[in-house]
Amino acid sequence: xxxGQDHQTLRxxxxxxxxxxxxxxxxxxxxxxxxxxxxxELVVFPEVFARDFGSPDSDLAPFAEDLDGPFVTALTExxxxxxxxxxxxxxxxxxxxxxxxNTLVVRGEANAEYDKIHLYDSFGHKESERLxxxxxxxxxxxxxxxxxGLMTCYDLRFPELARALVDAGAEVLxxxxxxxxxxxxxxxxxxxxxxxxxxxxVYVVAVGQPEPRYxxxxxxxxxxxxxxxxxxxxxxxxxxxxxxxxxxxxxxxNPSLANRRG
Numbered sequence: 001x002x003x004g005q006d007h008q009t010l011r012x013x014x015x016x017x018x019x020x021x022x023x024x025x026x027x028x029x030x031x032x033x034x035x036x037x038x039x040x041e042l043v044v045f046p047e048v049f050a051r052d053f054g055s056p057d058s059d060l061a062p063f064a065e066d067l068d069g070p071f072v073t074a075l076t077e078x079x080x081x082x083x084x085x086x087x088x089x090x091x092x093x094x095x096x097x098x099x100x101x102n103t104l105v106v107r108g109e110a111n112a113e114y115d116k117i118h119l120y121d122s123f124g125h126k127e128s129e130r131l132x133x134x135x136x137x138x139x140x141x142x143x144x145x146x147x148x149g150l151m152t153c154y155d156l157r158f159p160e161l162a163r164a165l166v167d168a169g170a171e172v173l174x175x176x177x178x179x180x181x182x183x184x185x186x187x188x189x190x191x192x193x194x195x196x197x198x199x200x201x202v203y204v205v206a207v208g209q210p211e212p213r214y215x216x217x218x219x220x221x222x223x224x225x226x227x228x229x230x231x232x233x234x235x236x237x238x239x240x241x242x243x244x245x246x247x248x249x250x251x252x253x254n255p256s257l258a259n260r261r262g
Contacts, residue, residue, distance in 0.1 A: 039083035223250035
């Protein structure tokens with residue numbers, strides 16, 4: 001555990017980096033992108049950092065890997081070398097050889113996987129034509145004593161998943177994304193991240209790929225809706241500290257979870 005940390009705080013790092021179409025290049029970048037991370041940090045990379053989606057009609061199956069493949073191996077080694085926990089996205093082989101899974105992998109203090117539930121069949125895209133949806137299985141991990149729930153990109157538009165994670169104990173929602181740029185998209189990103197934080201009185205750590213293809217503006221929003229940090233449109237790397245007392249205070253001031261009916 002890093003100096004100055006205890007089980008009441010969690011240091012998180014946002015890595016807003018563009019993944020290329022070359023998986024080997026993306027693996028090589030891992031160690032450099034966490035070079036400033038302190039032991040005990042939770043470091044969040046974007047969705048599909050292992051290899052970008054490519055063109056909207058491209059076949060992703062040839063780039064799918066297993067959990068013992070080169071990307072997860074590199075992720076595991078990097079997390080161990082730095083004494084950190086890393087969350088990063090990849091395309092993972094599924095039972096359907098034509099349609100792999102969009103998977104978040106966690107390695108370090110926690111070891112877990114989350115398969116994206118809601119596929120991006122929206123704004124003219126049809127992600128379900130080349131990917132399989134994950135089962136309804138909310139995933140909550142423990143990092144430095146904090147309960148952390150996992151979501152991916154388009155999942156942000158479905159408040160029932162965020163609420164299910166909170167009902168499972170999440171105090172922090174981590175959302176890697178490749179939020180495609182376009183009209184209204186940046187406003188939707190910001191608004192929905194704030195909404196998920198405020199309505200659930202949790203921290204939301206939302207980390208996307210940068211412009212021009214994606215929206216950037218990775219951010220951490222507090223349980224009361226305050227922006228702790230926000231990156232711009234380009235590549236960036238920044239850390240901030242989450243404080244459990246802020247969750248406790250927010251739930252006293254705004255006891256919306258306790259006031260639910262039905």
